[in-house]
Amino acid sequence: MSTVHTSGAAGRHPNRTTGTVGGWEARLRSLTFEHWLWVSLTLVALGMRLVGLGDRALSHDESLHALYSWYITDAFKYSHDPMMHGPFLFHVNALMYLLFGASDFTARLFPALVGTATVASLWWFRGILGRRGALLAAVLLTISPSLLFHSRYIRNDIYVALCSLLWALGLIRYVQTGLQRWLYLLASSMLVALVSKENAFITGAIFGLFSLCGAGWGMWRTQGALRLAACRLADTAIVMGVLVAPFLVPFALILAGREPLPVDSDSQSTALVGAGLLGIIGLAGTIGFLRFLRPVWWDTSLTHRNLPILFAGFWFVALAFYTNLFSAVAGVQSGVVGSLGYWLGQQEVMRGGQPWFYYPYLALLYEFLPLALLAASVPLLARYALARPSQRRQSRPSDHEVPWLVPGFLLVWTIGSWAGYTVAGEKMPWLMVHLVLPTVLLGSWAASRWICTVSPDDKPGLVACALGGAGFACWLFAAGRTPFSGSDQEAVRETMQWLSLVVGGCGLLVPLAVGFVQGRPGHGRLLGMSAGLALGILTVHVAWNLAYVRYDSAREYLVYAHGTPDVKQVLADIDVVRRALPEGYEPIVMYDHEVSWPM
Incomplete structure (x- = not known):
């Protein structure tokens, strides 16, 4: 059951932190078994992601990400290319090199930390999934083959996974509490997801669809909680739509009968101007609506004053990433227009050539437990939905209850993800991360209702x-x-x-x-x-x-363009030769074009 607080101060607690040694001792003594269970699980997740992190040879994509991150560390050189996805990965990997040196281990260190944070972040889902449901989801994400493997892999997907979780957390908690901080969490997590990888647009489309449909369905309801939840859902839809508007210019190009990614300079300039106009018109129109028209229908935390702050902060940070801190202005066009435009064009290419049942097949091989929980949740969801009308007739629900919010959101996210990635032309094994995540959350929510009945x-x-x-x-x-x-x-x-x-x-x-x-x-x-x-x-x-x-085995279905142990073996042999030579002599190794890139 989801509770919608009518006061913006809901959930605030007095600050009990004294900052003294005695205060910290008191806080440690106040920790419950549940707290220690979460700490232990987080440490287990961290250990699973750090052990042997540098043992596996870099795959093709990993080598690209590692090398171009090194260029930033070495000479602060970076030029955004949508083919290699967003700039966030390269900048945070460069930071890891700067802090800890460059190696296979440090190249994968930040993904491992983010994978651990993905598990730990479910602590804040206890009010959404229930205490047992959140803990179960954390356990499932800890042992998930897809998330574990890609938490030890230099790809953008684990970053998008964490951002998607926080994005969902911000959306649901804003609807429940109405506090502005959850809108800021929603906007910031959406920002990092979009500058990490373009498949975040799929997540945004799913979340936006839920917000729009929920707002439209509940706006005209008479019950206070339903109407208030609908108004707050409308706020989330407005924020997501206005912030992302400039990115959507490739759709306008498609509607105009053009290619989604312009190639000549004139078309690129026109598309960039169009993106700017979309952003300005969307922001100005929404500010006018919030200032003059919206108070007639509802009064929530989103106002004509804080929306421009969100918009300015969002796009300042986004352009800073795309332009390498404003040192490469070409990143404005490639980031704003090219990010979505390039990958819309790639869907017709259908890289990988996988069949439509590719993801169910992978799930049966690796993620059978979330799949089983999803199957088991179907009758529970049906019973949950059908039981509501009779319960309402027997006893009118509280003015603070919105029973459909959490299960409805998780169901839409899960169905939308499986449908969206199945319909998309490009199917790759690392995208399983984005299917497993909502499936685990929905299955854990349903399982927690079942587990609670066991004494x-x-x-x-x-x-x-x-x-x-x-x-x-x-x-x-x-x-x-x-x-x-x-x-x-x-x-x-x-x-x-x-x-x-x-x-x-x-x-x-x-x-x-x-x-x-x-x-x-x-x-x-x-x-x-x-x-x-x-x-x-x-x-x-x-x-x-x-x-x-079997981390070096290309026979695993969850890998693609995989590296082999030969690369590390050859490098080790070269190092043995180097050590055997007299001091001051460096070995000269001859190689041709067929081995230049793996080396």
């Missing part, structure tokens, strides 16, 4: 659930083996391992089976939790193999 005092049932999960996992691992395939030593060992897993699984499932046969209350839910736990164990196994065992 924590049912210790025998919970123990049986844990043992049952381990038993199911044993069966899953046994299914991947081929017993009775021969009489040689390797075949006999395979058979014995299979028998051990099957028999052990049966033994671990006995307590759960006994309770289920006896018809003990809640054992159906415990059975489902056991199955989820088994899939979680299997997910950890898959993630471990992907990130730490």
Whole structure:
């Protein structure tokens, strides 16, 4: 249940921090088991993302990102090219080189930190997903093969993932509280997402669609909370639309029968002027609406005074990134017009040539647990939606309740992401990150409603659930083996391992089976939790193999244009030769065009 606060001061608490040693000791003593659980999970996520971070050879895209980041560190040279996505990655990687030196480890350090922050940021989703739901989502993102692998990979996608989370947090919390700070979080996270990678426009389209539809549906409602939520959703739609307006000029070019990315200088200048006009007209028109017309319908935190501040701050920072701190003015055109224009044109190319079922196929291989939670959430969502009318007839909901806000938003985000990325021409494995994220959130929200019905005092049932999960996992691992395939030593060992897993699984499932046969209350839910736990164990196994065992294998479906161990081996051999030479001599290595780039 989502609660909409009618006062802008909702959620404010007195500052208890004294700044003294005694104050910090008191705060540490006040930490609950839940706090320590989150701290432990964050540390586990950090360790999983840092261990062996520099062991894997750089892939093709990683080498591009690492090299062009080094150019900024070495000579402050950068020219934005939409083919290599946004400038944010290059600037933060350059900062890592400046602080810690250049290496394969430091090149991946910031993605690892952002991947950890993605897990930790779910702490602020406790009021959205519920305490158990937020913790479950954090666990799922910690062990997710897609997010773990791409938190150890120099790509933009993990940055967009964190920004999408914060973007969603700002939107929902603004609707719930009406506080201005959530609008600023929404705008800043949207900014970083857009200057990181252009697929953030898909996220923006989904969020904007939800805000517009929610505002249109609830604006004329008589119930106070629904109308207020609709007005605040309208605010979020206005902010997103006005800030992003200049980026949308490629759509105007398409409507005019032209290419979305102009190539000659005159067309580029015209497109840039058009982008500026879109921004100015959109801002001026909205300021007029906020100043003169909107007070007739609603009164919220967005005003004709703070919208220009948001717009100016957004575009000052965006242009600073695109122009390398205003040292390369060509970045204005390539960033404002080229970012979306280039990638709209690329959808017809269909790089990768993947079929329409590419993402479901990858999900079945790597992200089967979020997929299972999504499937399990469908009947719960249906029951949740159908139960509302009868509940309203029996007892009128509170004036502060907006029951559809969180499940509706997560459902639209999930469906929109799967539909948008499936329809898009370019399908790549790293884009799974953007499908897994909303799927995990929706599945965790639904699972938390299910888990809450299981009593924590049912210790025998919970123990049986844990043992049952381990038993199911044993069966899953046994299914991947081929017993009775021969009489040689390797075949006999395979058979014995299979028998051990099957028999052990049966033994671990006995307590759960006994309770289920006896018809003990809640054992159906415990059975489902056991199955989820088994899939979680299997997910950890898959993630471990992907990130730490087979990380250099191009046979993994979650990689593309992958590097191989040969690059690091050749560099190590060259280093051995260099060390063997007398002091002052440097080896001269001859190579041709076929190996120049990997080296």
